[in-house]
Amino acid sequence: QWLTNNGPLVQEFESKLKDYLDIEHLLYLVNGTLALQLAMKALDLKGEIITTPFSYVATTSSIVWEGCEPVFVDIDDKTLNIDPNKIEGAITEKTSAILATHCFGNACDIEAISQIAKKNNLKVIYDAAHCFGTKYKGKSIFEYGDISITSLHATKLMHSVEGGVVFTKDKEIHERMWYMRNFGHDGLEKFNGVGLNAKNSEFHAAMGLCVLEDIELILAKRKEQSMIYDELLKNMPISKSEIQEDCDFNYAYYSILFEIEATTLKVKAALEAESIFPRRYFYPSLSSLDYVKESLTPISDDCASRILCLPLYHELSVEQQSQVAKTIQKAILE
Numbered sequence: 001q002w003l004t005n006n007g008p009l010v011q012e013f014e015s016k017l018k019d020y021l022d023i024e025h026l027l028y029l030v031n032g033t034l035a036l037q038l039a040m041k042a043l044d045l046k047g048e049i050i051t052t053p054f055s056y057v058a059t060t061s062s063i064v065w066e067g068c069e070p071v072f073v074d075i076d077d078k079t080l081n082i083d084p085n086k087i088e089g090a091i092t093e094k095t096s097a098i099l100a101t102h103c104f105g106n107a108c109d110i111e112a113i114s115q116i117a118k119k120n121n122l123k124v125i126y127d128a129a130h131c132f133g134t135k136y137k138g139k140s141i142f143e144y145g146d147i148s149i150t151s152l153h154a155t156k157l158m159h160s161v162e163g164g165v166v167f168t169k170d171k172e173i174h175e176r177m178w179y180m181r182n183f184g185h186d187g188l189e190k191f192n193g194v195g196l197n198a199k200n201s202e203f204h205a206a207m208g209l210c211v212l213e214d215i216e217l218i219l220a221k222r223k224e225q226s227m228i229y230d231e232l233l234k235n236m237p238i239s240k241s242e243i244q245e246d247c248d249f250n251y252a253y254y255s256i257l258f259e260i261e262a263t264t265l266k267v268k269a270a271l272e273a274e275s276i277f278p279r280r281y282f283y284p285s286l287s288s289l290d291y292v293k294e295s296l297t298p299i300s301d302d303c304a305s306r307i308l309c310l311p312l313y314h315e316l317s318v319e320q321q322s323q324v325a326k327t328i329q330k331a332i333l334e
Contacts, residue, residue, distance in 0.1 A: 009205035021140045025174040032151030032164035034198040036062040039147040047094035052082040053287040053300040055101040060286045072287045072295040078242040084112035097123040105130040107247035132158035133250035142167040160208030222251040232325035254310045261305040270331035281309040
């Protein structure tokens with residue numbers, strides 16, 4: 001009858017995540033968006049936060065929600081991650097942090113971002129929502145940055161229906177977030193600072209424990225399906241993002257870029273006519289949101305207009321993948 005409030009299944013799930021990922025400090029939360037908000041609050045961020053325009057909207061909306069201003073830096077057209085060569089030009093006296101997304105599970109240029117942050121006394125948060133199973137230089141990608149977060153939403157490789165996790169190597173920051181996720185409670189009648197309700201339930205932890213048992217199978221299957229798509233699509237006029245050096249990729253998504261937006265829209269319509277549902281992920285570029293300052297991000301704008309993520313899920317068959325490829329080819333040639 002212990003359904004929530006840091007119950008035994010939540011504790012077991014956190015423990016098994018630590019063991020699997022070989023990470024000392026993490027907290028299981030209600031979702032990845034609150035993980036981002038908790039990270040910004042724990043680091044006491046103010047003013048401007050440099051971020052990527054090519055990500056899910058939560059990356060930007062969390063910054064705005066926490067009363068900070070997103071400053072967009074354009075992406076690298078090969079990796080689709082934030083371009084570190086353009087970060088320093090965006091730093092001002094108001095800049096407090098860099099919030100970068102490891103897009104589709106592909107590692108950012110972590111060394112370059114770390115050097116820039118140290119030089120300019122900035123904090124680094126990584127939105128690693130797509131990254132369960134990704135490693136960088138032999139370690140979990142969640143090891144990097146002052147704080148890293150991931151999502152355990154039902155659309156992710158590793159999920160708990162709804163859920164998120166926040167990671168840090170800093171014991172003091174971890175302790176602060178431990179209080180913050182449960183209203184600041186320090187016992188029944190005492191509080192340790194301001195908090196919110198970011199804790200997750202026993203039901204969600206139970207699902208997480210079930211999925212974690214099969215995560216190696218899930219990762220292997222996703223890689224196998226991605227290799228099949230590679231073979232089926234190899235002669236078509238499309239491109240894929242380049243995987244960052246030293247990144248052991250998790251194959252969470254299969255994203256492709258067409259030569260022009262018109263082809264993207266044509267292919268999308270052709271697939272949908274066959275009851276195949278790709279996604280323009282990510283579209284639109286977040287620099288176009290109506291609650292942020294206007295920014296020039298031509299590479300992100302261009303890539304967002306030409307990208308499609310193809311169906312990729314555990315029960316997807318080779319025959320279904322072949323149908324996807326044939327439909328794409330036919331649409332391009334017509």
